[in-house]
Amino acid sequence: MTTIIDGKAVAKKVNEATATVVAELKQQGVQPGIAVIIVGEDPASQIYVRNKNRKATKLGLHSVVRQLPATTTQAELLSIIDDYNSDDSIHGILVQSPLPKQINEPLITLAIDPKKDVDGFHPTNVGKLLTNFPGKYPVANTPRGIMTLLAEYGVDPAGKQAVVIGRSTIVGKPMAALLTNANATVTIAHSRTQDLKALARTADILVVATGIAHLITGADIKPGATVIDVGMDRDENGKLVGDVDFDSAQDVAGLITPVPGGVGPMTIATLMQTTVELAKWSDLGE
Ligand SMILES: NC(=O)C1=CN([C@@H]2O[C@H](COP(=O)(O)OP(=O)(O)OC[C@H]3O[C@@H](n4cnc5c(N)ncnc54)[C@H](OP(=O)(O)O)[C@@H]3O)[C@@H](O)[C@H]2O)C=CC1
Ligand SMILES: Nc1nc(=O)c2c([nH]1)NC[C@@H]1CN(c3ccc(C(=O)N[C@@H](CCC(=O)O)C(=O)O)cc3)C=[N+]21
Numbered sequence: 001m002t003t004i005i006d007g008k009a010v011a012k013k014v015n016e017a018t019a020t021v022v023a024e025l026k027q028q029g030v031q032p033g034i035a036v037i038i039v040g041e042d043p044a045s046q047i048y049v050r051n052k053n054r055k056a057t058k059l060g061l062h063s064v065v066r067q068l069p070a071t072t073t074q075a076e077l078l079s080i081i082d083d084y085n086s087d088d089s090i091h092g093i094l095v096q097s098p099l100p101k102q103i104n105e106p107l108i109t110l111a112i113d114p115k116k117d118v119d120g121f122h123p124t125n126v127g128k129l130l131t132n133f134p135g136k137y138p139v140a141n142t143p144r145g146i147m148t149l150l151a152e153y154g155v156d157p158a159g160k161q162a163v164v165i166g167r168s169t170i171v172g173k174p175m176a177a178l179l180t181n182a183n184a185t186v187t188i189a190h191s192r193t194q195d196l197k198a199l200a201r202t203a204d205i206l207v208v209a210t211g212i213a214h215l216i217t218g219a220d221i222k223p224g225a226t227v228i229d230v231g232m233d234r235d236e237n238g239k240l241v242g243d244v245d246f247d248s249a250q251d252v253a254g255l256i257t258p259v260p261g262g263v264g265p266m267t268i269a270t271l272m273q274t275t276v277e278l279a280k281w282s283d284l285g286e
């Protein structure tokens with residue numbers, strides 16, 4: 001029997017907990033605020049921005065979306081980030097990726113106040129994640145949301161073989177760090193990996209984040225494995241699909257996330273959770 005992981009249901013649970021914290025903060029006169037900055041138009045980003053703005057408003061957050069033209073200069077973007085860094089009504093700043101090529105993405109990441117870094121991309125926060133630093137700091141929302149899914153479904157990474165396909169700053173690398181901190185034995189694969197499919201078959205926990213539709217099929221999965229599909233791809237008919245061929249994979253996997261309705265809703269819920277945490281921590285002076 002295969003369990004289909006219900007990302008929407010778990011996201012709802014996370015959102016209910018977030019709403020409780022929002023109510024507490026409001027009693028103390030704090031409304032958590034998030035600013036999302038988008039430069040240019042990227043179709044995948046548009047889905048994300050629409051979904052998170054809707055959820056932020058529903059949860060009673062102060063939500064600002066700043067759409068900038070694709071021709072925006074690095075200096076202009078840095079100056080806008082500076083404004084939000086010193087704006088007390090904003091607790092989380094998210095600069096949507098990808099950015100146009102005239103903008104140096106690492107430099108933008110570095111400009112965000114680490115205490116307002118709601119994506120957890122600032123080197124200070126990435127460093128804390130990697131060193132399993134004690135205390136409170138933001139962690140990338142997609143991998144963090146995946147850890148919540150694993151916990152909800154009773155999948156303990158400790159001692160398991162985990163394979164993460166993809167090594168981006170946004171998903172693959174922080175995912176590997178979180179699984180390592182949770183005592184899994186982790187292998188990171190990427191486009192230069194040899195014999196990817198044989199490696200995938202060694203995984204008790206397989207996380208796929210490549211952007212390649214249906215890269216992984218049932219034949220590449222260890223029977224009973226937990227399969228987490230991060231991909232948000234289009235098939236030949238323009239339908240939203242994942243990096244995993246769900247139809248063949250679901251016969252082999254023990255647990256599997258669908259696309260849509262798996263990791264995506266958790267990313268949004270975790271982003272809201274992180275925003276509210278940042279507001280709470282700043283209120284406590286932490
Ligand atoms: N559901 C959600 O909440 C989210 C979904 N996404 C989706 O997840 C996917 C990945 O996103 P992101 O990490 O930002 O993507 P990136 O393009 O930044 O990274 C993709 C990674 O996959 C690797 N890769 C590409 N092709 C192959 C291949 N054929 N075999 C093995 N590895 C390969 C790349 O290798 P190399 O490093 O060698 O180039 C790279 O490390 C996308 O579909 C994106 O839309 C992203 C964020 C959140
Ligand atoms: N700085 C930055 N941080 C990000 O976290 C970030 C980013 N830039 N750029 C783009 C990617 C992509 N991403 C998604 C998150 C959720 C859904 C999502 O809500 N998916 C739902 C709905 C899909 C639908 O509505 O069709 C689902 O999978 O069920 C999609 C995409 C975050 N990203």
Ligand SMILES: [Mg+2]
Pocket residue numbers: 007258259260261262263264265
């Ligand atoms: Mg999904």
